[in-house]
Amino acid sequence: MITINYVAQNIRGVWKMAFGGGEEWREDLDFTTDGVFKSLWAIVISAPLALLAFAAGRRAVMDTPQYHETIFANAPFSLLLAAEMGALVLYWSASIAALVMTAKAINASRQIACLIVAFNWSQLLGFIIIALPAALLDRKSTRLNSSHTDISRMPSSA
Numbered sequence: 001m002i003t004i005n006y007v008a009q010n011i012r013g014v015w016k017m018a019f020g021g022g023e024e025w026r027e028d029l030d031f032t033t034d035g036v037f038k039s040l041w042a043i044v045i046s047a048p049l050a051l052l053a054f055a056a057g058r059r060a061v062m063d064t065p066q067y068h069e070t071i072f073a074n075a076p077f078s079l080l081l082a083a084e085m086g087a088l089v090l091y092w093s094a095s096i097a098a099l100v101m102t103a104k105a106i107n108a109s110r111q112i113a114c115l116i117v118a119f120n121w122s123q124l125l126g127f128i129i130i131a132l133p134a135a136l137l138d139r140k141s142t143r144l145n146s147s148h149t150d151i152s153r154m155p156s157s158a
Helices: 004-018 033-039 041-062 077-105 109-147
Strands: none
Touching: 004 041, 004 109, 033 041, 033 109, 041 077, 041 109, 077 109
């Protein structure tokens, strides 16, 4: 099991790596064999964020006139959620496989652990950056839409 501090440390390392933290990011990311396996927790942590983004997207599509023609209206919601999770796992697995094959092809096999750890934690950071604003915007639009009610006016002659 991992702790929230461990997750935060690795996300901080990815942030530093992406946004010019010099070489300090190497101190935050855990490149050990255990660190590679722990980085797979990023998939588990990302899953609810992916579902949150999916649900926000679905609600956005519901506001369009073509909603009844979309897969969102015609497929069972549980099937759509299962497909979303399957696509997430497939994407993540294929990406890691591509990283490993590329590293081997360019004779960088010693860097595979670094690539996998950085990829996994960067994906979690990406889901945080995408899903949370989408969910907040979705909640705001829902709140705004529900506050607009038609108020009938009394005739001025009454």
